[in-house]
Amino acid sequence: MRTSDDTTKLVEEASRYKYGFTTNIEQDLAPKGLNKDIVRFISQKKNEPKWLLEWRLKAFETLEKRKDNLPTWANLKYDKIDFQDIHYYAAPKSEDDKPKSLDEVDPELLRAYDKLGIPLKEQEFLAGVKNSHKVAVDAVFDSVSVATTFKSELSKLGIIFCSFSEAVATHPDLVKKYLGTVVPVNDNYFSTLNSAVFSDGSFVYIPPGVRCPMELSTYFRINAANTGQFERTLIIADKNSYVSYLEGCTAPMRDENQLHAAVVELVALENAEIKYSTVQNWYPGDKNGKGGIYNFVTKRGICQEAHSKISWTQVETGSAVTWKYPSVILKGDYSSGEFYSVALSHNCQQADTGTKMIHIGKNTSSRIVSKGISAGRGQQTYRGLVSILPKADNTKNFTQCDSLLIGNDCGAHTVPYIDVRNKSSDVAHEASTSKISEEQLFFCLQRGITEEDATALIVNGFCREVFKSLPMEFAVEAKKLLELSLEGAVG
């Protein structure tokens, strides 16, 4: 007869990674290693203006001063990263001869997207969704954006949605004005590294009074072996504007640990709203913890002016190591920040994730809902900071951290930091840890539901509050991903 041990086994065996394949596209590689010449090489490859090269070089100098001073406070164990053993630039060869339309895109690349089930082709986006949800995709393959869709429709509204490199060329003033203002170059080791060698990413600008009519979406994909990925994304929502941005990731199976250190900066001006949703499914490594992505990400938004709003929603099921704290600086009065998170760690995955809500302005509010799921030998830490500065009168924060354990060898940890320096604020923190109970599981089985489906059902129920805050098509994807990640749980 079954016991909970079988459930444990099921999760342990859930490591078959559906998207484990690599495509054979010739890479234009920078030599391994990190030095000023490499920084110059990257900048030159991208035809960057002088100011940006200087910005990168300054970041590199800061990095040198830092030596190998990596953040050590996270609850993570991983092998030392040899930063000299990494290629800092890789681009599909076709980059030199950029395709004018998708028909000209390397078929090998399109097949890779097909395997991932990513509907890259424009007609596929349009099919059946003409007047409902249009999704524009700025597809990033390794370091270089190869296809951008819906640009013309967006540009009619004055919306700029393009690769970061393109924005540097076409809208240098905007990039110059905001780059590094939310996440300073010297914020942490990985943000410094990213500033020196960032490859590409997305740039979004929503003009005043414009409500972006579609979800903007980027699919990131890491492909080349030994290639660090250093995306740089900058989103600016001008006064009274709104944008919802989706980021989704899958990666092919590789044995080497791949380093990913992205920086995402969001700026919301007066009465603007930015909703940033992520579904992250990078290769988590095999059952024994071999391989997998190291994900060290700095994501931060600033509610620069009054009544602005920034909302982060993330579903994190991938990566061997996750170090990520999407944060909001609530500077404008009456601004609000939200953080909704589902993080799953199974097998040997480790995640140290959470958020920071920095209340500076008066009457600011923040809401944190974190749902952590640990299975196998997975370790999960919620680490969050709620900081209320002296002048932030009448601020509100609500934090809820729930952990769900599947099996007996996993762990869940909650590390909330609460720093309140204003007496008029209202801060609430709730936390819970539970296990999927035998009773719940048996109840489902007795109704004819398989153990695998029952586990998925219970986990989905646990995550519902977060899924509710995702755009609908993304919520469906997130649910599927969670089910996929728990697949094979039946022993």
Place this chain on the structure above:
Amino acid sequence: MLKISNLSVSVENKLIINNLDLEIDEGKKVAVMGPNGSGKSTLSNVISGKPGYDIKEGSIEFEDTDILKVDPEERATMGIFMAFQYPVEIPGIANSSFLRTAINSIRKKNNIDPVNTRIFLEEINQIASKLGLDKSFLSRDMNAGFSGGEKKKNEILQLLLLKPKLCVLDEIDSGLDIDSLKVISKGISEYSNKKNSMLIITHYQRLLDHVIPDEVHIFNNGKIVESGDHNLVKILEEKGYKEFS
């Protein structure tokens, strides 16, 4: 339909069911009555396949198949349904989603296409109103925050939806007020027919006044100590369990 032979079951080395023989024929309603701790719930759990019980000897045959080695979800697919004494809460999952997942799981195993959404909703709405449940009942989280009566009604709702061959009702009457008891009894009686069977496990007479059993067995110390027709219920009610040990 169900044939239990020579069954002995223990939990943590304590013998709970002792050499039990019990047969339930097609179309019959069989009541098992017994005091607390007599092994009644163990019996229903073992029939439905709950883990954690040590089967020392004997067999349970359902439609001539020995089911002791069959997984619980497989038993459900074969048509065995247990109404839980303490229905479980599943937060975050709407009652109707749970019901649809359940019915489609069983259909899938039997190679039947998933249920049509419209037909499904019509049917559960019909059943819900029969049980005096508001429509909103179906969109609430599975059993979360339900009253005792609502949870028990929800068990009957599932029974009426899944249409099992064998219904094991484990103290379906506990914690019910008189009105709810009547509604539930009516649901059970209406479902009962010549093709299905009922195993009704209870302490009390009151349910059996509404659902008249064909056979009554008094259970004590893990075995049947007295059997009879529904008149036995009255005798038991007068004399108490002490007389039957």
